[in-house]
Amino acid sequence: MMDQWKESSEEEEEEEQQPSDQSVLPTGSQDQLEDEEKPTQAQEVTSGDEWDTDLETDKATNEKQCLSCAELYLQACWWTGSVPVSSFLRHLGEASLNLNHYGVGPLGAKALAIVLQNDIVVTNLELEDNGLGAEGARYMVEMLQTNISIQSLNLSNNQLHLEGAHIISKMLLDNYYIKSLKLSGNDFDDSAVKYFADALKGDYVVKELDLSHNRFCNTGGEHLGHMLATNVGIEVLNLSWNHLRMGGAVALSAGLKVNSTLKQLQLSWNGFGHIEAESLGQALKQNSTLVLLDLSSNRIDDQAATLLCQGLAANDTLRVLKLSQNPLTNIGALTLLKTVTNNMKSAVEEIDISTVFVCEAFVELLEKACQGRPALDVRHSAMSSVTRNSSALQIFQKFLEERNESIMDFFQALDKEGTTKVSTSAFRKAVKAANIPLDQRQLEWLIRMFDKKCTATIIYSQFAELS
Incomplete structure (x- = not known):
């Protein structure tokens, strides 16, 4: 079917005296791309690096304008040896392009990059779980050098590793358009997060960054803490499912103290306990922008909750606190509720302790608190006897x-x-x-x-x- 389409396209172009199909495609070759030098782990990120690209030539750019998006994409797939993704063809002309879980692969990413490099329609590109690897990430970054419409990019679960982190961080150094970047589940370690942290110091463009489900530890937390201390753009940061304990969490909290833009911080599944809760509590005393803090599924018990409350007692901006799936008891739940209700300047509207079974005293205090704060929503659990008694x-x-x-x-x-x-x-x-x-x-x-x-x-x- 592809041969028939190609022959038909050639005949039409000959009649119209247009250049041949081959001139529409990039002049480089896949063999040449594989021989390109890849960055090593020791390579430093510098803003002066330039990308070599084989996505197009000036001549090819002009000739592509004679083709529709669908024709260009099919030719790009034929040239790269990749299988066309039917979903791409079905959703042409839509602002949000969702190609998650389609097995695009590196060559498929190259075909997409050829089409999207001059696209002005797509603003949200979803490419999660497509086995892109560092090679596929490279094509996406090359495409973004000329594309000025894409503002949201999802490259989660694509086995990017350290090399992919290096490639994307170079893009971030000269980024003027990407506001949302999702990089969850790419096996990034502390060395990888340093690339991102260095690239995002002082950055004001990226508003949402998802680095969850990676392998950041103490050193990674230190890099992120330094980044938060200087970054002036990120409003939503997802660091769930990492290992940011002890020193990493303390350093992260130190950055949070002086950060002036972060609004949502997700830290579930990081193994936080007493030390981490205390450092976050101290950060909440000084931070004046955070509105959501997610500490679900950690090791925060009643004592850790008390340490966290030292910050809640003075904070006047936090609105949502998530603490479900922690070893809290009714005692810790009461401490949280009393702290929030006693802080007359508290902005807390939602507390999620839905896995904590509370007693009648908690229910009674909550009902009284809600009379003064009708918007207060505390999700909790209670035995039927407690509900009946209350x-x-x-x-x-x-x-x-x-x-x-x-x-x-x-x-x-x-x-x-x-x-x-x-x-x-x-x-x-x-x-x-x-x-x-x-x-x-x-x-x-x-x-x-x-x-x-x-x-x-x-x-x-x-x-x-x-x-």
Whole structure:
């Protein structure tokens, strides 16, 4: 089918006295590309490096304008020996080009680069999990030297390794258009992250950077910390699924203290514990831009949560805190909630501790907090008994409302002498006599709520606000 299309194309071009198909394609060869010198691990990143490209010549550029995108892509695939991706042909003319998981490979990446180097339509290019390797990344970088429309690039899970990191970092040194870059799962280590950190110091173009699912450790954290201290562009940084513990986390937190642009920081699955929580807590005291912090699936227990709260007590910008899948208990959950509610300047609107089973005291405090902060959303878990008990007050109030009574009316009816006090035994008998639909556990929880000091006496005047 490709031969038939080629012959037909040649006949049409001869009739129109256009150059042959071969002149439409780049003049270099694949053998020449493979002989090109590749960067070594010791090679330094410099802004003066220039790329050699065999994607096109000036003559080829002019002749490509005579072809449609589809024709150019098919010819590029034929010339590179790659299999055309049908999804590319189906979505021509769309701003978002999603080619994730299509097995494009290095040669397929070269064919795409030939077509996209002068494209002005595509703004989002998705190439995750395509086995591009460093060679395919090189073609994408060459393409980006002339393409000025692509702003979002996803090269996650493409086995880029250290060489690919070097290639992409060189692009970042002269980048004016890529605002979102996803590089998750490319086996980058501390040496690779140094390339990115050096290239992004002082950068203001890249707004979103995903480096999750790599192998950054202490040294990598130090590089990232230095980058955060000088970077003035990144707003979203994903470092989940790395190994940024101990010194790496401390260095990262130090950079966070002085950073003035980062809004979202994702650090799940990094093994953070006491030391890391304390350093992040200290960073939150000084940071004034971060609005989301994701610490899910770490080793943050009740003590670590207390250390983190040292920063939350003074922070007035953080809105979302994610702590699910951590060894927190109800004690740590209460500490978090009390810290947020006691900080009058706190901006926290969402706390995710959905894997923590809380007690009635937590539920009670949350309900009270939500009265003053209606937007506050704390995701938590609770046993059915806790949920049932915590609803006792609402059941009690609803019953009285149906009888056009208030809680104060109920207590005053029992207080014949006007002492503003009622014994717990008298209250218990009155509730049962009135057939209020509370089971025994709910009734006892309600009594404990009214008699917090366990004096067997309820001073009901302090509950006037409940009426």
